[in-house]
Amino acid sequence: MTDLQTRPAVAAAAPGGPRPGALLTLILAGQLMAVLDIAIVNVAVPTIRADLHATGAALQLVVAGYTIAYAVLLITGARLGARYGYARLFRYGLAGFTAASLACGLAPGTEALIGFRVLQGVGAAVMVPQVMSLIQRTFTGPARVRALGLYSAVLAGGMAAGQVLGGLLVSADLFGAGWRPVFLVNVPLGVALLLAGRRLLPAAPGDPGRRFDVPGLVVLALALGLLVVPLVLGHELGWPAWGWVMLAGSGVLFAVFAAVERRVAARGGQPLVPARVLRAPGLLPAAGAVFLVMAGFAGFMFAFALHQQAGLGHSALKAGLLSAPVAVGFGLSSLHWQRLPARLHRVLPVLALALVAPAYLATGWLLRDGGPVDLVAELVLTGLGLAAGCAYSPLFGRALARVDPADAADASGVVVTLVQLGQVVGVAVLGTVFLGRVRFPATAAASGHALWTADAVITGALVLAALSALAGTRNRGKVN
Structure with a gap:
């Protein structure tokens, strides 16, 4: 600090x-x-x-x-x-x-x-x-990049x-x-x-002139609720019919929310998510990539913890300690990626994703037969974390770099919500993939093969993240 x-x-x-x-x-x-x-x-x-x-x-x-x-x-x-x-x-x-x-x-x-x-x-x-x-x-400028790096390190380390x-x-x-x-x-x-x-804390007042878009708030909260509740609870309850109904309803309400926001803007009001925020250069492709990176990271941490505790018989404390290299690597690279040569900054997220995707596959391959988490696996996990941090932190900064300070709250809400939804979706989807491939009490080998399958799914998601990051790279220069 x-x-x-x-x-x-x-x-x-x-x-x-x-x-x-x-x-x-x-x-x-x-x-x-x-x-x-x-x-x-x-x-x-x-x-x-x-x-x-x-x-x-x-x-x-x-x-x-x-x-x-x-x-x-x-x-x-x-x-x-x-x-x-x-x-x-x-x-x-x-x-x-x-x-x-x-x-x-x-x-x-x-x-x-x-x-x-x-x-x-x-x-x-x-x-x-x-x-x-x-x-x-x-x-x-550079101070914001470092602050966002610390923010990313906190997310990973936590x-x-x-x-x-x-x-x-x-x-x-x-x-x-x-x-x-x-x-x-x-x-x-x-x-x-x-x-x-x-x-x-600064004694900075708010903007009392900002009116609440109450219809937008209500519709968005309902849409997010219908999305998050089945994703959080679905895999534990065997994906009941009501969960699928809620997911379909969330899609309908997101469409309703978009219509409500357009109407509010047309009447000269203040929509909950102004269109100019979403049009900020680089925000949507970078935020989409951040969503996928966090979905993969959170989903892997969840599946890896299950593999260790249910498959290998580790205690929760030991499982946490063996998972630490991933988070430590993520945090360190989130803090220090800007020390790499400046000529790499623009393409760093794409290069990092090109490394982290095969690192997930390598981890699954090493552990697929239920063997112990040995030194080689820990080194791969550390490298995985380092590469993931080199993708996540610059992407996060890129998503917000060109947002007007007056729109900081709205843009922050959108990006941080996507980060949280990425974690929820990652745990739900990867948890379902992992649990669908293994029955408990599980053997170490069955659990290892389930982890291998989950890692293959993560790799596919990170390919999409790399494409989204590449699209953003074409439209912007140096991250600042």
């Missing part, structure tokens, strides 16, 4: 305000909390089941309630930030997330835990879009760290609390960030 503080940056705050580096540390810590809570709870599920005598369906909602609320409300959270102020909404979201974490840790039963998990997701959806908006409005931290906390059984510390760990951090935020 010291490097960030010493490089050129444009602060949105008034002269004499907080240093951009300190502000970035604060908001990325909030982002990390939100990312951790997607993964950390998975490790605690068996202990929650035993302690609360929860049914399988209830446990699915404990895990999925957070993700559903988070993904559905991200764009709404971005619009709230634009109207009432990004810093204010970051504080409100952080406070809600922290309070809900405390409530989850003290929940007396399964039903209460599910409700508080949904509230956690709401808090995250209010807080997270403000992170990207504050980055967009605080940093420019996935692996969630599993490792969850395993440590559950295994430690602090004060005999079992699973509860996986939620309570957020409370002291959240309080500390709230106190620091009073000094570090």
Whole structure:
């Protein structure tokens, strides 16, 4: 973070305000909390089941309630930030997330835990879009690229760290609390960030003149809900008929949303997603590639964790530690890709995707017979993470590089929502592919072949990502 503080940056705050580096540390810590809570709870599920005598369906909602609320409300959270102020909404979201974490840790039963998990997701959806908006409005040029690299590293590191931290906390059984510390760990951090935020967050007002596109908000939230709920729960419930009905309904509502937005714009109103945002140079091809990269990455992490725990018999902690090289590689390359020769920056995402696609195949091939995750596999996994980060981080920066600062909130909401949907779709699709090829209790060989199949599907998705990245490369020069 010291490097960030010493490089050129444009602060949105008034002269004499907080240093951009300190502000970035604060908001990325909030982002990390939100990312951790997607993964950390998975490790605690068996202990929650035993302690609360929860049914399988209830446990699915404990895990999925957070993700559903988070993904559905991200764009709404971005619009709230634009109207009432990004810093204010970051504080409100952080406070809600922290309070809900405390409530989850003290929940007396399964039903209460599910409700508080949904509230956690709401808090995250209010807080997270403000992170990207504050980055967009605080940093420019190379400083923005580095800030986006740190943002990408947090996203990647949070996935692996969630599993490792969850395993440590559950295994430690602090004060005999079992699973509860996986939620309570957020409370002291959240309080500390709230106190620091009073000094570090800029006192920038929102734009009260921004009217809410209420019909657009309602239709989009419903469309996203109909999409996310079956994707999150479908593979666990055997893809029931209602799930397919919801998916079809989401397509209809997305078409309705587009019609509503056109009508709002024609009447001189302020649509939820202005057409000029989607027309920003490079946004759509880069965002599409980011979606596919995150779908592959999240889906692989999910399938790889299942293979280790169900096929190889590893503990959740060991599985998290063996998955760490992927996330560490992703985070390191997200931070430092801009140190590569400048002549490579324009084509770097395409080159990186050309490497990461066969790396997924190589991983599946090495582990297809159920052998141990040896040194060779770990080296391939590290390379996979490095290449994925070299694709993701510059693509993320490219998607937002030419967006007008006035549209930062709307563009951030769109791109971050696509990142979250990519994770949801990746886990749902790759989870279905993996689970469809293996029956439990599984042998190591059967699990390895299921992982090999899932990796082949990821490779196909990354070929599409490379084509999308190439289309964006033809229309833009250097990432800035």
